[in-house]
Amino acid sequence: MDVRELTNLPTPDFTYDPSLPGACVTGVRPYRKGTFRLDSEQSSGRFIVHNYGHGGAGISLSWGCAAKVKAMVSQFLAGSPQTEVAVLGAGVMGLTAATMLLDLGLKVTIYTDRKPVETTSFKAGGQWAVSVVETAMNQQDLKAIIKTSYTTFKDSIGKGFGVSERPNYCPKPAEGLDMVLNLLPGLLPARQRLSRLPFQNHTQPGFLYQTLLVEPPIFLPRLERDLRARDVTFVDKRFTSKADIFATAPQKIIINCTGMGAKKLWNDTKMVGVRGYLAMLPAQPDLEYLYSRNGYMFPRSDHVVMGGTPDWDKEDEDLNPAECKELVNIIAAAFGRAAPVPMPMNHIDHPGNRRLVDPRLSVSD
């Protein structure tokens, strides 16, 4: 069908007061130059699996990385039987790894200085896309991680994990989704070209993707509940050093899912904080589409979330209501509901900013 014949989809209500509690949120993407870390080492008599540095794609890659963690631990157990494992971190990487490790019959203890609802993972926008992350690793491993992650999320639709399939409309190709379409043809539904985006004030051509929306405020508490129901213990602990970890956690197997915390704990100089702001507007149930243009809009059941700022080398989580207001104005301007805003150089045009992704995996259109 010619999209010009389609009725426009509903226009968002852009009414927004950034000074209201919870209306402006900030988080720091744990970005690792080269690639996220997913490997193991033996140190001080411990078997340590590292699982951190997933930048702006931690939710998206979580289940696949957890499956790799499980495989590494399973291999270790074959030569050195153990009954317990320590998981460091209660963000999405720690909770999904812990979930999969239970399948090995291990007693799991999670050590963390933040509750799941206080982590960066809980703040994430929640689109399934491999963006704002570097992936210079074995391509077979990468394919397996992406495939397991996507299919696990897709299989959990309708089962109380906060996952739904959604259309994403963009004026330009979304690199974080094109990368997956090219690496794993057939995994995601094909991308469609549109002669115009079906929205008020839009006359330009664009693209339509089918992707997943993972709502962290539903997903993380669900994982935590399920883990507690399976006798996983959460220990409130802030580690100050590697030695502190070894002195505190008696388990021989340690899974390091400390996100930005790994920078100091493992002296990992490849770790860079990429701060982002999110404007949280009231929920609008009639919006069923994701939209990406000089930022993005994800309509979740708790809020309509607008984001897309990558502040490089910034690790503080200070709120900035003016930045949040600007995120809303940029999207509102595209719908003709605000005066055009000159776009700052550092905004993400769409999920998968060209500058931020491993160039070997980027796809030009």
Ligand SMILES: Cc1cc2nc3c(=O)[nH]c(=O)nc-3n(C[C@H](O)[C@H](O)[C@H](O)COP(=O)(O)OP(=O)(O)OC[C@H]3O[C@@H](n4cnc5c(N)ncnc54)[C@H](O)[C@@H]3O)c2cc1C
């Ligand atoms: C604004 C924004 C939007 C995003 N949008 C998306 C998106 O749409 N899709 C997507 O896939 N990803 C998105 N992300 C990225 C995603 O949030 C991260 O990649 C993911 O949260 C990383 O998970 P993690 O478990 O490694 O880290 P975290 O969630 O930060 O968890 C780290 C855990 O380690 C613990 N820890 C750290 N240091 C210590 C210490 N010294 N002692 C004890 N405990 C410690 C913390 O308490 C925490 O429990 C977004 C991120 C931001 C900031």
